[in-house]
Amino acid sequence: MADDKRGREKQARDAERRQQERDIETELERGDEREPPVDVVERDAFEVDLDAIQFPATGAEVVAEVGDHTVESAANRYTVRDLVPETDAERFDSPAAVRVQVRRPTVAAAMTRVIEASETLPNAEFGWSQRNAYELTFAALVAADAQDDDAGVTAVCDWVVERVRKKNALPTSREVRRHAASFCRENGYAVRDDEWLGI
Template sequence: MADNKNGREAQAQNEERRQRERAITEELERADEPEPPVDPTELAYFETELESLEFPATAADVVATVGDHEIESADGTYTVADLLPDAEVESFESPAEVRTRVQRPTVAGAMKRVVEAADEHQSASFGASQRDGYERTFRELRAIDADDDDEGIRAIADWIIGRIHEKETLPGSRDVRRQAAKFCRSSGYSVRNDEWLGI
């Protein structure tokens, strides 16, 4: 590259992109990733596309801007609109937070369904810690029945959505964990008391 302003800017952008790719790779290696990860290069490219948005941004803003962008994982190809709720109730502080959300497509798809159901019932809103509890429960289910087409994730997402429609409120994260543990035990999976689902 030429040693001028444009060349230096291009080098800086390339270095930033490489740093993001390294950070993503390291994060995926550190995380106990039960489902096949999305290619880190693809996630870095996706994160770059998000820079056109002004953050913090709502999930609806992200879907409106890049909803048709496809993300390939070992399990299949998903659009961003398949993984993020088209709702104002969920927001992201940075492109990295969006990337983190879509790197687990199965969990993201289940959370999308739950958030959209909660958004339909204004009284069924939840905070960050409750949302994190739901997401962790889905991740644990993914780790337990990774070979069973995510039946547990679908069953618990359906149960949460049913409770939202029935009671117009979100079940507590402890209730969700308890229901997930019941599902696991009834499906022949052992859940120890010292595990997340072992309530």
Template sequence: MADDKSGREKQARNADKRQRVRDIAAELERWDETEPEIDTAALAEFDSDLDSLDFPATGAEIVGRIGDREVEAADSMYTVEELVPETDALTFDSPSTLRVRVQRPTVAAAMKRVVEASEQLSSTDLSESQREAYEKTFRALKAIDADDDDEGIQAISDWIVDWIRDEEILPGSRAVRRQAAKFCRSNGYEIQNDNWLGI
């Protein structure tokens, strides 16, 4: 493509089109998510704490500034430090991305463990796409066993952390999904073939 005005305009249109496709795909993906565990009204005080942060902010910056701040879920209290990985490798672009993380404390706590375990690997970084796939697996487990103390999320986060420690590499997202499906089937949870875990 020529580097002239029409070429740049075409590139901009193509980039805009790709972004719209990604936004639509993300919206469709959210349709089957479980409801957030923390009510938006309960986050009002938390939102005032976000004003003290400059975004984008790393997980380490967030934990350093508001890590001891508590947020109340339906069944317990969590601190921000329990939900956000204390690392410079993970960046939150805006207050809304941090708010989304905190609204799903069970998934956030599991992802914190995985991200911090992956920091121990010297040769591999946890990519954004792999992190998203792990998180999608945790959300699918939350949707399946929402009433059972989140055993699935705990079991799979343990499995990933053990894998990282023993193998010294990250498990593939397909292997994580397969392990999650195995857990569900062995515990009597039905998985549809069109489900994320129907692998």
């Protein structure tokens, strides 16, 4: 492959795609969900309709086909529309990628809001590593408070969306982690230095 800008961009896209595939495989193999499992009966109907979609598909296409299905966690009820960004920029290579997305509904709902807010920015790049860091931060917030897993996620997600509106830029993943760590400490949640939020 030529060592020019196009070649480097293709290598970066390929590396990102491979990382996404590895992450999906890991998520599917792991049975240790941080959130309670979703309702099985509704999931069966969702699975049938999801398998009928032609993949690869955009987030908008997935939402158009299965957006009205509901996914329940122990704390809340979500529609797939709440969990999958309704945008053409978001692409899913397989039904497994969508399943991974809806498996952790609290994190998926927050990421959907952030991704849709980032779509309003001109020339905004929300790369895979930054998105992964955001997801890890939201997952750490869920784990920090087992009683009310939405409180921290909602607060940090609201902060990110507000920053996008006010500053016309996504905060860095480090800024998001710092804000999440501050939220945890202000609300009495223990954050050790060796944890993701221990920044």
